Structures are given as structure tokens and as C-alpha cells.
Amino acid sequence: MAASIKKAAVIGSGVMGASIAAHLANVGIPSLLLDIVPQALTAEEEAKGLTLAHPAVRNRLATAALAKLPAIKPSPLYDDALASRIMPGNIEDDLHKIAGVDWVIEVVVENLDVKQSLLEKIERHWKPGVIVSSNTSGISINEMAKERGAEFKRHFLGTHFFNPPRYMKLMEIIPGESTDPAIVHKMAAFSERALGKGVVIAKDTPNFIANRIGTYGLLVTLQVMADKGFTVDEVDAVTGPALGRPKSATFRTLDLVGLDTFVHVANNVFEKVDNAEERAVFEPSQLLRDMVARGWIGEKAGAGFYKKIKGAAGSEILSLDLNTMDYAKGKKPASASLEAAKAAKGAKEKTKALLGGRDRYSDLAWEITKLTLVYSAAKIGEIADTIEDIDKAMKWGFSWELGPFELWDAIGLVRSVERMEAEGTQVPAWVKEWIAAGNTSFYKKEAGSVAYAYEGKYRQVEQPKEKISLRALKEQGKVIRSNSGASLIDVGDGVAALEFHSPNNAIGADILVMIQQSVDEVRSNYEALIIANEGRNFCVGANLMLLLMEAQDEEWDEVDGIIRLFQNTMMKLKHSEKPVVAAPHRMTLGGGVEVCLPADEVCMFAETYYGLVEAGVGLIPAGGGCKELTLRASLANPNPEVDLQPHINQLFLNIGTAKVSTSAHDARKLGYLRGSDRVIMSQDYLIHEAKQAALRLVQAGYEAPGQQKIRVVGSDGKAVMKMGALGMRQSGYISDHDLLIANKLAHVLAGGDVPAGTLVTEQYMLDLEREAFLSLCGEPKTQQRMQHMLAKGKALRN
Incomplete structure (x- = not known):
């Protein structure tokens, strides 16, 4: 039923109305954004010779609201380009267009008389079957609609978004005394699955719940x-x-x-x-x-x-x-x-x-x-x-x-x-x-x-089977194996879920060992593996404290061993004989990204902030992040005549500046997601969707990827990246230590000092990563950055 809402109209283009339209655009639903017609010209409109009859004037309020969306912080849009899904207009000229939408949302001023007057106008153009709702934060739904017809009332209810609509999970749905229960059920399902909301049903009382x-x-x-x-x-x-x-x-x-x-x-x-x-x-x-x-x-x-x-x-x-x-x-x-x-x-x-x-x-x-x-x-x-x-x-x-x-x-x-x-x-x-x-x-x-x-x-809490709770499964004795950092859990239908549960879900040896054991367990006894958890964040990276202690003690063999274990574990995960699906959410940084990159498919929660941030602590990715992304660039451009340099330059910029996506859509834009990876709107359904993705891979006759060669840009490409970094240093954008990190990163992403177009192995690239990482660990300024991050929770630019 949720899929039947394919187009909407938002009436009222204030910050809340425009932000609701923006979130509809985020989930792929185009909308009309309508407001009143201005009664006077602005000085700019007069200078252009416009009149009150001109469409640009009549649509001014909605058009201006759209123009302001990119400036709102935090952004109501996953990507500014999605604003093209919103069509501005005005109530006098365009209200008749609501007959062609599936949902009309009233978001005008919190005044009962104004809302009643608007609903009267809406009903004149209303087509039976169209859902009409009010985003009121506390005005009575029944009072608003008391003069409307019986059929209109059956399709009218309150849908109270919390501000900002993109980020706040709560959606209060307020049925009127005449609202059809089927409409309430439909809007609850739509709000949860399509909009990613948590729905509660409220009574029609002042300010609701x-x-x-x-x-x-x-x-x-x-x-x-x-x-x-x-x-x-x-x-x-x-x-x-x-x-x-x-x-x-x-x-x-x-x-x-x-x-x-x-x-x-x-x-x-x-x-x-x-x-x-x-x-x-x-x-x-x-x-x-x-x-x-x-x-x-x-x-x-x-x-x-x-x-x-x-x-x-x-x-x-x-x-x-x-x-x-x-x-x-x-x-x-x-x-x-x-x-x-x-x-x-x-x-x-x-x-x-x-x-x-x-x-x-x-x-x-x-x-x-x-x-x-x-x-x-x-x-x-x-x-x-x-x-x-x-x-x-x-x-x-x-x-x-x-x-x-x-x-x-x-x-x-x-x-x-x-x-x-x-x-x-x-x-x-x-x-x-x-x-x-x-x-x-x-x-x-x-x-x-x-x-x-x-x-x-x-009374039992109703838990739809599509909302998989790892916590509940563990209480039911579904743990297959576990250690201090992670657990492998049977989620049914031949699928096992690997859950991180270390402090902050930081990756240490315990998690890496459990990943290796999980791959073996699934190979022998299960059909597929998903990597998911219910922590506040999916994974904030590797265990930085452990790494810093080893580096300060100059235990280089230990550091080398940690990195080898990480790299070998990621390669084992990538070449698992059974399909692997990762389900990241919220903060997924550094090593958390490197755990996802080897997966056959990623199901990413829409609000995921995803990036290789090692440069922020004076390092480069060394768990396969550089290797995997250069491999993707190579595979995406198999023709040796195609210039890889622009793709590698973008990776260099993203990793070198520790760029983090502002959403899953932005992660795709940054090149971190593939065409086959999926964006999931509701975190409540994320594990279920990952499980279904894994089962589809099984049903399609999954075959593990073999060893793959990587075409690299070589020494010439490295020179291009180093020149760009030097220009940033000379312009004052980066420090000398940033330049050192950038040069190490350029060496790795270029594939070292080989001719452009050389085909290298994955292990060769991993060796470059590890060598660069080890050398940076020994730098005092890198250790200062690591210590500052641990103490202050933010990057030090030294």
C-alpha cells in the first residue's frame, strides 16, 4: 500500500513545508509546493518590469523557499540536485493540480480559521481517494474538518512531522473521528517504510503526545x-x-x-x-x-x-x-x-x-x-x-x-x-x-x-517479522559463536549476522578473529553472511588507542601484525564462498568502511556518514580501502585507452581530505557505493533488507570473486597527485605534515613507481598500503594527531 503514494502536494512553503517537500524528494516522490500569491511587488521585481500577474511573482514564495533549501543547516536534502523533484506554484493558479496527486499535506500557519479555509478550497478540487493531511503540531483534526464532506473526512488525518523532517524519526499520526482505519494503516506503513519514520498513533488532543x-x-x-x-x-x-x-x-x-x-x-x-x-x-x-x-x-x-x-x-x-x-x-x-x-x-x-x-x-x-x-x-x-x-x-x-x-x-x-x-x-x-x-x-x-x-x-509488543532484532535473537539463544568484540547470530533462512559490540564498535583483533571464524562457519553451515549491528553507530574505525600505544612503544612488528591481520581478514571476507552483505548505518568511518568494501552488496541506511578518515589522524587507509577503491576504478574502466587519472584524482581528494558523506546518496556520489548497492530509508528494516539481499544472491547462484588485477596510473599519475598536493600546501590549505601524508597516499593510489597502465595484484596494493601506514605511524606529528583524537574527539591540524 505504501507504494501507491507516488506524487504529493505540499501547501505552505515555510521552512517546515519546504523541508517536508525536500524529504519527499529524498525518497523519490515528486511534489507540488504551493503558497499564497504575493500582494505586492518587491523592488527587484519592479526593476525587472514584472507585474503582479507574472508567474514569477505569483509563485515567488514557493520559488524562494526552494532556493533557500541548500542553505539550510543541517540540509533537508540528501543531495541539492533532488530539489528538481519539487515544482513551485501558488494556491490560486495551481490548486486544481492536487487532483493528480496521491497525498496532499497542509503545512500553513497554526491558525484554525486559516486551516479550515484552506481545507474548504482543497475539497473543491479534491478527487476521491486522495489522502489529505495536516502537519499541525496541536490544532484539532476534527475541528479543522468539521465542515467538510463525509468522504473527505474519511481521507483526512493528521501527519505531524517533527522538525527537521529529514532527521527526526517521530511521525505522529492523528486520526479524526471519521478517518477510515485503512487510511491510517496505509499512512503508517508508508511513513515507516518509505519515509523512514517511527510512527505513533495519537489522540486528537491539544499538542498530541x-x-x-x-x-x-x-x-x-x-x-x-x-x-x-x-x-x-x-x-x-x-x-x-x-x-x-x-x-x-x-x-x-x-x-x-x-x-x-x-x-x-x-x-x-x-x-x-x-x-x-x-x-x-x-x-x-x-x-x-x-x-x-x-x-x-x-x-x-x-x-x-x-x-x-x-x-x-x-x-x-x-x-x-x-x-x-x-x-x-x-x-x-x-x-x-x-x-x-x-x-x-x-x-x-x-x-x-x-x-x-x-x-x-x-x-x-x-x-x-x-x-x-x-x-x-x-x-x-x-x-x-x-x-x-x-x-x-x-x-x-x-x-x-x-x-x-x-x-x-x-x-x-x-x-x-x-x-x-x-x-x-x-x-x-x-x-x-x-x-x-x-x-x-x-x-x-x-x-x-x-x-x-x-x-x-x-500485552505483547507487536514486532513485525521484517523488523529483525539482534538483541531479541540473542536472548532467544540464537548466538552461533561470540567473543568480547563480536557475535555471529542465526537470523533464520540460512543467514547468519555478524554483530560488532566492542566499545564504539571499534575494530580490534577480537572482531577480526570473529570475522574470520564467521566466514568459516558460514561456509560450512549457512547460506550467506550479513554484517550489521544495532549500535548507535555501525563502526567508528579501528582501535586507535591500541595502535597508538604500540607506535609509542615502537613495537613495529606488532603494528605490522595488526595491519596484516586486518588486510588478510578483509581478503578472506571478500573471497568468501558464500555471499556477504554489509548493512552500515550512521557513523561508518575508516575501518568501518573497509569492512563494507569487500562485501558483495551494501544495504546502507539513508542517514549514513561514510568515509575513509585516516588522514585526520595522520595515517592512510591500510585495511584494503585504497586497494579496493582503485580496483573499482579499474574494473569500471576496462578499456586501457580510458584515462583513469580523473577517477584516481577524486579518490585522492576524498581520502586525503578525510571526506565523509552527508548521506547514503552522497556516499554514492563520492563513489563509495556501486550501482548494485541499495539505500534503505528505515533503520528499523535495515537488517531485514540486508538479509533479503543476501538470499537473492544465493538464489541467483552466487560465485565468489577470484583474484583480480588492478590497472594503475603509476609514476606519472603519482606526479599529478603530488603536484596537486604541493599546490594546496603553497596556497596554505594544508600543512607540511598533510603534504607528507598526501605524498604517501599518492604513492599507494598510483600503484607505486610503475609505468602507467601496469596491471598489479591486490596483494601488491595491500603491501603498498601497509608500508605507507607503518612509516606514518612512526611520525611524531601523526602520534600527536592520534592522541588528540582520543582525548578531544576531533582532528588536530599540525
Whole structure:
């Protein structure tokens, strides 16, 4: 059903509307982007002699919105060229064209009258069967459509994207009272598979799920802050990663959202709920109103709770002193509970450490957490049917690592409720009844499946078979073999999955050994191998700490052995008798890329940032990355008369500047993906898609690749690359050490000092990689770069 949406219309070309159209373009869906007709000419239009009747004027708003897309950061497009899939227009001249689309999305101003008027116009041109939705963040779906016809209402619903649409996973789908359930199901399936979203079904209540809970949490944080006398910096220290929340915490989040926007969202609940206690929380504070009146509305205005000051020595972030209403340099809070949270591993342990403390910061965290948990529980049945939907909404929409009910379980449901009641906090009756029935948590795991509290009993979490969970399979005893760095897991149908689980999924000897063992195991007992994991990132590269220690101790035989093991493992993976499919996601860097390059096929999550970044730590790729990419260039240009130099020059630039793709589409543009490799929109389905790709290779009668010769550009090509690097050094773009690295890289990519057009073996190229890598490891400036990366998490340019 998801495939039936092939064309769309987006009405409203503000940042949100244009970004939704951009994401539709990302997934291959062309759209109309319509806005109102301007009522006056700009000075530039007058100078050109245009009139209000000219199409360029009438389409100005949508056209201008398209023109701005490339400048938006982070980019709403996978590739700027995809904007060609969006056709600008205006509501007066082009609304009739919606009869030819499958989905119409309203993204105009958050005003009920404006939305009702637009829907009336849409219905005049509407063709039965076309889905119409509103991207409202909180206005009633039923109120919007109350004057529309019965058939129109059956096809109308809310589809609330979170901003920015490309990056935020949450999609709240809000059925109206007359919406056809089949339409809801269709849009949920489409949003998940085609758009890559995580879908929750919300009730038609003010601000729906995520904004209702999230706004409440922010407002009670402000109240507790004011009551207890905490500073902006203190609150953000508590409500960030220490509490399983993003680094933006409370006030950086508010600055990013915009205080004017936040006040509008809060007012939406304040004006529409009847409960006096709830209204009191959602009434924007005098502080917020004062800041909006001053224009201190956040990042877009240059000042909010924080203000960036640019000086001669660089930028400085000042925070607002709420007592004086002046900006000053903040003080970094410190306490035993904050230090304990920092030292703990994982969101559950961090939160337990913070709340388990006995200082004012743990007290602050407890007050905020207590109020948010109780409110979330009180809203079950009103804003959502299940605790699972609330938890997913907060994780996907506000980037919480734990949803409210998962957090409640983490800190101890029974113990925390006892504390709440001892402090006089009213806990919802259903929670107390749940505990009285002998239950000690909202969620429970049994034999790899998860159940959650629902109407007095546990209800199984629905897990479509296409969403393969390696974690669940391991709990079901499907591990074939395992060591400290990786596991081989039976994912069914004769396919085994190799999962990395070392710290940061960094590649060390344990992972390399497991790769070799996996190839042997699959050769004997399985049909195919996939390489995938469920970590935050697929793989950030090799174990840099180990490498640096060996280099500093001048244990060159050890370094040589590490590189040989990596190269030999990748060659064994490449020449596996059974097909291998890699499924990278998110950060896939250095050695992570080199693990993917030997695979027969790559299924890459659309939001994958992929690149050979070794130059950033003073090295070059030596796990086969240089060899594999020069081989691909050679195979793609089998005619010896074709000049390989432009292709090798591009590789030289990409690797030498440690270029990382901004998306899977960009990885293809950079030459890292082949025509046979696939881009997968939803990370939830990535392992399934990799498995299916592997089975297709099996069914096609897979044959392992033999040894292949590589045509190289040789000494002449090396001279070209070295000349380019020298020009960059003379222009001040790179340092002397960068030039040294570039010259080593040029030597490898050129195939050494051989005549242009020479055919060399893969092992010959691997030897060049290893020699260059070893020589760079001995350079003091390379060791400085490695140490800086480990300490600071960013590259040093020395």
C-alpha cells in the first residue's frame, strides 16, 4: 500500500513545508509546493518590469523557499540536485493540480480559521481517494474538518512531522473521528517504510503526545528552577545526558525551538484544557513572556537563555542570570551525583546514579522526573492508548534515551512510587492498582519478547517479522559463536549476522578473529553472511588507542601484525564462498568502511556518514580501502585507452581530505557505493533488507570473486597527485605534515613507481598500503594527531 503514494502536494512553503517537500524528494516522490500569491511587488521585481500577474511573482514564495533549501543547516536534502523533484506554484493558479496527486499535506500557519479555509478550497478540487493531511503540531483534526464532506473526512488525518523532517524519526499520526482505519494503516506503513519514520498513533488532543509531555516537562523544570533558585547552567547540567536526555538539555533546547514558538505551543494546551491544575502548569511564566517581549527568543534572534559573543580570541557562550537578567560566563556545576552519572554507563545507570545521590542536583533531577512521570501516567487513554506510544514519542521526538515508563522501570517502580506518595504526590490510580496486583515494572521480557502494562495485564509488543532484532535473537539463544568484540547470530533462512559490540564498535583483533571464524562457519553451515549491528553507530574505525600505544612503544612488528591481520581478514571476507552483505548505518568511518568494501552488496541506511578518515589522524587507509577503491576504478574502466587519472584524482581528494558523506546518496556520489548497492530509508528494516539481499544472491547462484588485477596510473599519475598536493600546501590549505601524508597516499593510489597502465595484484596494493601506514605511524606529528583524537574527539591540524 505504501507504494501507491507516488506524487504529493505540499501547501505552505515555510521552512517546515519546504523541508517536508525536500524529504519527499529524498525518497523519490515528486511534489507540488504551493503558497499564497504575493500582494505586492518587491523592488527587484519592479526593476525587472514584472507585474503582479507574472508567474514569477505569483509563485515567488514557493520559488524562494526552494532556493533557500541548500542553505539550510543541517540540509533537508540528501543531495541539492533532488530539489528538481519539487515544482513551485501558488494556491490560486495551481490548486486544481492536487487532483493528480496521491497525498496532499497542509503545512500553513497554526491558525484554525486559516486551516479550515484552506481545507474548504482543497475539497473543491479534491478527487476521491486522495489522502489529505495536516502537519499541525496541536490544532484539532476534527475541528479543522468539521465542515467538510463525509468522504473527505474519511481521507483526512493528521501527519505531524517533527522538525527537521529529514532527521527526526517521530511521525505522529492523528486520526479524526471519521478517518477510515485503512487510511491510517496505509499512512503508517508508508511513513515507516518509505519515509523512514517511527510512527505513533495519537489522540486528537491539544499538542498530541510528544509536545504535550515534552512541553509539560520543560515547564515544570522552569517552575522547580524558580522555586529552588537554580541557574540556567545548573539545570542544563542535570537535564542533559545525566538524565538520559540530549546535550541540549532544557535551555539549549528552548533556544533552538524558539521561545516564541514554545510559548505558542504551551498556550495551545493552556487555552484548551479544563483542569485548573494542568492549566496552571501550561500558563507561560512571566519570565518567558518577558524574554519574548525583549526579543530574546533564542538562537534565531542571537540571544535567549544563552548568547554567543564573538571576540578576537574566538566565540564565547554566555548564559542568562535570571536574577539580574544580564548575560555572564556560566559556572560548570559539580557534585557527587553529577560525577556519578557521568561515570556510569548507559542511560539507565546514569539516571539511577543521578537520582540516587544526596545533593541538591539529585533533588532537582528527582523533582523534575517525578512530576513528568506522574503526568505521563495520568495522560494514558487521553493522549495515547498505550505507554509504549508515549515512550516511543518521547524517544523519537525529543531524543530521550528512555521514555517515561522505561525510566520509571529503571529507577524502580515500586520504590519510586513509595517515595512519591511519602512526599504527598498523587500517583494515578491505575499505577497503584498495577503495583497492588503484584507487578514490579511496566515492561517485562520473556524469551526474547517484550510486553508492557495495558489495561491491568501485560500485552505483547507487536514486532513485525521484517523488523529483525539482534538483541531479541540473542536472548532467544540464537548466538552461533561470540567473543568480547563480536557475535555471529542465526537470523533464520540460512543467514547468519555478524554483530560488532566492542566499545564504539571499534575494530580490534577480537572482531577480526570473529570475522574470520564467521566466514568459516558460514561456509560450512549457512547460506550467506550479513554484517550489521544495532549500535548507535555501525563502526567508528579501528582501535586507535591500541595502535597508538604500540607506535609509542615502537613495537613495529606488532603494528605490522595488526595491519596484516586486518588486510588478510578483509581478503578472506571478500573471497568468501558464500555471499556477504554489509548493512552500515550512521557513523561508518575508516575501518568501518573497509569492512563494507569487500562485501558483495551494501544495504546502507539513508542517514549514513561514510568515509575513509585516516588522514585526520595522520595515517592512510591500510585495511584494503585504497586497494579496493582503485580496483573499482579499474574494473569500471576496462578499456586501457580510458584515462583513469580523473577517477584516481577524486579518490585522492576524498581520502586525503578525510571526506565523509552527508548521506547514503552522497556516499554514492563520492563513489563509495556501486550501482548494485541499495539505500534503505528505515533503520528499523535495515537488517531485514540486508538479509533479503543476501538470499537473492544465493538464489541467483552466487560465485565468489577470484583474484583480480588492478590497472594503475603509476609514476606519472603519482606526479599529478603530488603536484596537486604541493599546490594546496603553497596556497596554505594544508600543512607540511598533510603534504607528507598526501605524498604517501599518492604513492599507494598510483600503484607505486610503475609505468602507467601496469596491471598489479591486490596483494601488491595491500603491501603498498601497509608500508605507507607503518612509516606514518612512526611520525611524531601523526602520534600527536592520534592522541588528540582520543582525548578531544576531533582532528588536530599540525
